[in-house]
Amino acid sequence: MDYSLLPNESIIMQSENVRNGTLFDSELILTNLHLIVIQKGFFGKTKTIKTY
Numbered sequence: 001m002d003y004s005l006l007p008n009e010s011i012i013m014q015s016e017n018v019r020n021g022t023l024f025d026s027e028l029i030l031t032n033l034h035l036i037v038i039q040k041g042f043f044g045k046t047k048t049i050k051t052y
Helices: none
Strands: 009-017 025-031 034-040 046-051
Touching: none
Parallel strands: none
Antiparallel strands: 009 025, 025 034, 034 046
């Protein structure tokens, strides 16, 4: 995981190999404060991190 949690934030659910309309997989993380989408590139490296 390439995302640093806040001190008062904890992971509720995490899922890898999620498709988001692109050719590559993403990682989806649900915390008590945010929904985080980590988009991966061709070799599995992080391209973008979106926090909602």
